[in-house]
Amino acid sequence: MIRDDKEGQTxxxxxxxxxxxxxxxxxxxxxxxxxxxxxTFYPRSHPAPLETxxxxxxVNSATGQATLYMTSQAPxxxxxxxxxxxxxxxxxxxxxxxxxxxxFGNKVPVYPGYVVATAASLVIGQPVKWVETRTxxxxxxxxxRAQDHTVDMGFDADGxxxxxxxxxxxxxxxxxxxxxxxxxxxxxxxxxxxxIDTVDYEWLAVVTTTNPVGPYRGAGxxxxxxxxxxxxxxxxxxxxxxxxxxxxxxxxxxGASVAFGRVFSxxxxxxxxxxxxxxxxxxxxxxxxxxxWEEEGDFLVPDxxxxxxxxxxxxxxxxxxxxxxxxxxxxxxxWRNIFNRYEDTELQPEVTY
Numbered sequence: 001m002i003r004d005d006k007e008g009q010t011x012x013x014x015x016x017x018x019x020x021x022x023x024x025x026x027x028x029x030x031x032x033x034x035x036x037x038x039x040t041f042y043p044r045s046h047p048a049p050l051e052t053x054x055x056x057x058x059v060n061s062a063t064g065q066a067t068l069y070m071t072s073q074a075p076x077x078x079x080x081x082x083x084x085x086x087x088x089x090x091x092x093x094x095x096x097x098x099x100x101x102x103x104f105g106n107k108v109p110v111y112p113g114y115v116v117a118t119a120a121s122l123v124i125g126q127p128v129k130w131v132e133t134r135t136x137x138x139x140x141x142x143x144x145r146a147q148d149h150t151v152d153m154g155f156d157a158d159g160x161x162x163x164x165x166x167x168x169x170x171x172x173x174x175x176x177x178x179x180x181x182x183x184x185x186x187x188x189x190x191x192x193x194x195x196i197d198t199v200d201y202e203w204l205a206v207v208t209t210t211n212p213v214g215p216y217r218g219a220g221x222x223x224x225x226x227x228x229x230x231x232x233x234x235x236x237x238x239x240x241x242x243x244x245x246x247x248x249x250x251x252x253x254x255g256a257s258v259a260f261g262r263v264f265s266x267x268x269x270x271x272x273x274x275x276x277x278x279x280x281x282x283x284x285x286x287x288x289x290x291x292x293w294e295e296e297g298d299f300l301v302p303d304x305x306x307x308x309x310x311x312x313x314x315x316x317x318x319x320x321x322x323x324x325x326x327x328x329x330x331x332x333x334x335w336r337n338i339f340n341r342y343e344d345t346e347l348q349p350e351v352t353y
Contacts (some may be wrong), residue, residue, distance in 0.1 A: 051101025
């Protein structure tokens with residue numbers, strides 16, 4: 001989409017940005033023993049909150065006081081915006097946001113309906129209520145994601161990551177406001193939990209004929225995780241390495257600063273992954289020979305690890321045959337195990353799914 005009202009605009013490009021060290025990254029890739037590339041698209045997603053946006057605006061022109069009951073996730077920021085729009089001091093504006101009906105980031109922006117209702121109340125001197133319909137919500141609320149990543153990852157002969165190159169094509173939608181900020185959040189997690197010293201991160205934000213893009217459950221960060229983790233999996237297959245081994249061998253040392261200055265304050269992801277190397281292994285069962293969930297044995301769930309994911313990994317290694325995920329049975333056994341381990345009791349609660 002090209003804005004004809006903007007002088008000199010010849011494309012739909014909003015802006016470009018590059019961070020990291022391009023020359024150093026190119027040099028590292030030139031010497032890398034293995035380079036793995038991946039094009040990954042994270043499609044746009046509508047948040048679809050349980051309740052749509054709404055506001056009851058009561059602006060008293062006589063006293064200069066305004067009380068706004070609205071579905072806002074950022075009432076303090078919204079108060080500043082409304083002060084600018086209404087020409088009132090911030091201390092004269094009270095925003096009440098009790099139950100907003102689901103947010104996940106999509107109710108952080110100031111939508112036109114909020115402003116129109118407030119302006120109308122100011123003009124007519126009466127409270128004004130606005131609640132959008134579901135159709136209006138689908139047509140105007142910000143979407144999340146909408147990023148296309150091209151990821152190149154370089155490795156040495158031992159499987160250590162020596163360099164990362166990312167090009168992020170970010171769709172900002174038709175009216176960019178929060179959209180151009182999302183790639184900054186994606187860059188923040190570009191390296192994930194991995195020790196990568198040399199990075200070249202570039203993004204291009206574009207304007208399209210779609211809903212504006214804004215914050216939604218992670219605000220740009222899940223897109224980055226999707227790109228780097230899928231590249232790690234592809235690299236493991238390409239080099240014939242177990243994905244878990246490749247992950248563990250590249251985790252950053254605890255407390256070290258990764259690219260772009262980010263420091264993780266917790267190393268529990270290392271604890272979770274290392275649980276697979278501990279002596280707390282699942283007992284091998286043959287599913288064809290009966291229902292393993294009814295058997296007794298040293299069948300322990302590693303701390304903080306998802307039962308389904310762990311079992312699938314064991315299947316891939318041939319330690320559990322023909323495993324099929326059955327939610328009710330899995331959850332029953334999971335809870336029985338948890339209670340037995342932490343409560344030292346034979347309690348086996350009935351779990352339904």
